[in-house]
Each structure stands twice: as structure tokens, then as C-alpha cells.
Amino acid sequence: MTIGDHLHAFHGLPAFTFPDPEAKAELPAPDSVAWRVTSDVYDADEEWESAFARFLDAVDTTAVRALVVGAWQEAYDTDPSGVVEALVAARDRLPALRALFVGDMVGEECEISWIHQTDVTPLLAAFPALEELGVRGGTELRFPAVRHEALRRLTVQTGGLPAEVVRGIGASDLPALEHLDLWLGTPDYGGDSEASDLEPILSGARLPRLRHLALRNSEMQDAVAAAVASAPVVARLETLDLSMGVLTDEGAAALLGGQPLTHLKALDLHHHYIGEPLQERLRQTLEPAGVLLDLDRGDADEDEDGDGTVWRYVAVGE
Known part of the structure; x- marks a missing residue:
């Protein structure tokens, strides 16, 4: 954590x-x-x-x-x-x-x-x-839309990434960007974005050279996976990273039911909450095509309250 x-x-x-x-x-x-x-x-x-x-x-x-x-x-x-x-x-x-x-x-x-x-x-x-450019910490972080001709790699590591920042990055013109890594985090720590805020990024319109996309460390990982499953940018990615978050069978099923991912060099889903049957379906679908698939569950443990409520956690929150 x-x-x-x-x-x-x-x-x-x-x-x-x-x-x-x-x-x-x-x-x-x-x-x-x-x-x-x-x-x-x-x-x-x-x-x-x-x-x-x-x-x-x-x-x-x-x-x-x-x-x-x-x-x-x-x-x-x-x-x-x-x-x-x-x-x-x-x-x-x-x-x-x-x-x-x-x-x-x-x-x-x-x-x-x-x-x-x-x-x-x-x-x-x-x-x-x-x-x-790399940044760690999301409290009071701001990233209004910019244009930058040379930036190839942008990483923002947070326990909670403000929606305003997600939208600012999505509205930026970054024609050289090849690698984008966003830790979306949780609402408890300011991560108030929704999957719809990612649409400008997932369209790829302002990111013509993007080849490596990480949208991770999120409580809404299932919704992110569903958005990614039909995202235009995915067809030209080499690696996709949806790790470190609360990804369950729902998100895994969305990925399997969406556009083919067999062109990827790697799909990183480590720290997840996917059941073994869907893990096996992912393996059978992607590994024969040569996709390096990371399904290491790591420390993604669940807690259950006395009333049966199940609690799942992102990898890094505090």
C-alpha cells in the first residue's frame, strides 16, 4: 500500500x-x-x-x-x-x-x-x-492542457488522480508521446475521475505515436477495462497495463469480449481479483499469440466484514 x-x-x-x-x-x-x-x-x-x-x-x-x-x-x-x-x-x-x-x-x-x-x-x-516527465502525488496537482513537441514519456503516480488532471492530459497535444502511465487511484485520496474522462486519451487523436498505455492503481478498473475494450488507440499499442487495481471478472470479461488484443507484446494485469476460470481464458486467448501476460495476483488480498461485504484494494494508496 x-x-x-x-x-x-x-x-x-x-x-x-x-x-x-x-x-x-x-x-x-x-x-x-x-x-x-x-x-x-x-x-x-x-x-x-x-x-x-x-x-x-x-x-x-x-x-x-x-x-x-x-x-x-x-x-x-x-x-x-x-x-x-x-x-x-x-x-x-x-x-x-x-x-x-x-x-x-x-x-x-x-x-x-x-x-x-x-x-x-x-x-x-x-x-x-x-x-x-514524471510526477508523484496527486493532492493539488494541476495539468492544464498544453502542447509539447518533444515529450515522449509521461508518468503520474498518485493514490488519487483528480479528474481535472485526467481531462487536462487528454486535452493536451503531445505528438511525440510514446508512453503514458497514469495511476488513477481512489476517491478516498482525490481520485474522482470516471472512465468517461479517459475518452480523449483512448481515442488517440492527440497521441499519434502512443505505443505503451498504463491506466492502473484504480478502484474503477473494471470500468477502465470496459472502456479500453473498444478504444481506438488500442489497435496501435504494443503494451497495455491495467495492473495494480481492483480488476475483477467483470473487467476481464470485458477485455475478452472486446477488440482482439493478440497484437500486443504484453498485457500487464498484476495485482488483480480475477477468478481462475477467467484467468485461464485470458491465457488461452493471448499466450498462443505470443502476448506476454502478467497475471501475478501479488498482494491483492480481500477482506470480508461480518455482514459479508468484501473489500478490495488498489496496490498503492497511502
Whole structure:
């Protein structure tokens, strides 16, 4: 139910945490790692913006290709608008930047559903050559519709993704986007979108190069599966990921009754609540066609109340 590890790699590069002021660590080559700049959520001795200023002075940032924003002070109650402003102000010092992740925090620092975010689209405007953007945390997250010519990969990890953000992404023109990964989450943590909000994404009209689509970690996974089953974009996908959510026999039946999925290289349904008969039907339908099918149930356990109510959970909520 939580995230336990920081990013080990990002944009194909190993992650390296920029050391604190007292450390004497030798720094790697600027273009050889994804630089993680971080503060502390609680009782920070150094604010994130100050750590970033040290980073700009210590590293030849003209060669930096990937940057990871870790914790900022009081992230459970404070949005990263100052972080975004600092990054935008440094855009001329980061001409080679191609990948940016905002909010690399584990549960011990700040639960994913507690992380406060902000409007992240100024980062896209400031870095027109950016190829990858990742965001963790959905509280107060905003993503008004934008156009960006270079972005190839967009990841938004939340315990609850606001419908306004889903609609903003769906209304964006992202002609180079190949990989879209949205953690839709639950209403308890602000995930108030409905399957109908996904229609602009599933039409594929503004995403001509999309090949990898993940719509996961959702309580409404059955409704998502039903929408995907007839979605125009699916015919040109290579991988489809509906994992980490509350996917039951209803959603599996919708997938089996919809358009053929045998063209896919992979279908990821791990962490699911599908019964064995429908799991077997999925195997018999897809595996002979060479589709890599992930039906690992993982920790998708059910709880039952005394009155017979069955409770099912997404993989990451808090």
C-alpha cells in the first residue's frame, strides 16, 4: 500500500543523490547519472531550493541529462511551487536536460496520498526539449492542457488522480508521446475521475505515436477495462497495463469480449481479483499469440466484514 524505495534509475541512468553540504563524496560525470536533489520533509536543515543552488554551483549542469526532485520541506502540507520556480529560473543552465521527475519520496518521508503538488506544466514550457516527465502525488496537482513537441514519456503516480488532471492530459497535444502511465487511484485520496474522462486519451487523436498505455492503481478498473475494450488507440499499442487495481471478472470479461488484443507484446494485469476460470481464458486467448501476460495476483488480498461485504484494494494508496 506504499512506496518503499526511491528511484534506482531514471531515463536509463542510475540515480545518484547529490550529497549534503558536509559530505566529501566524489561526484560522477554530469551526464552519467540522474541527479537526485533532495531536502527533508521534517525539520529540514536545508531547504530544497538551497540544495539545488549548491547543485548548480558544484556540477557542470550544461551536461546534465536527467534530474530527480526528491523531498521538499513539509511536502505533506506545502506544494512545490518554489521548486518549480527554481527549475524554471535555471532553464538556461540546463540545456541538455531531457528528463525530470518531481516528488521522489517514499512512504517513510511522505505517503503518496499526502504529497502536495502544483501545476507542473510550466516545466514543459520552460524545457521544450524535455522527453520525459514524471510526477508523484496527486493532492493539488494541476495539468492544464498544453502542447509539447518533444515529450515522449509521461508518468503520474498518485493514490488519487483528480479528474481535472485526467481531462487536462487528454486535452493536451503531445505528438511525440510514446508512453503514458497514469495511476488513477481512489476517491478516498482525490481520485474522482470516471472512465468517461479517459475518452480523449483512448481515442488517440492527440497521441499519434502512443505505443505503451498504463491506466492502473484504480478502484474503477473494471470500468477502465470496459472502456479500453473498444478504444481506438488500442489497435496501435504494443503494451497495455491495467495492473495494480481492483480488476475483477467483470473487467476481464470485458477485455475478452472486446477488440482482439493478440497484437500486443504484453498485457500487464498484476495485482488483480480475477477468478481462475477467467484467468485461464485470458491465457488461452493471448499466450498462443505470443502476448506476454502478467497475471501475478501479488498482494491483492480481500477482506470480508461480518455482514459479508468484501473489500478490495488498489496496490498503492497511502
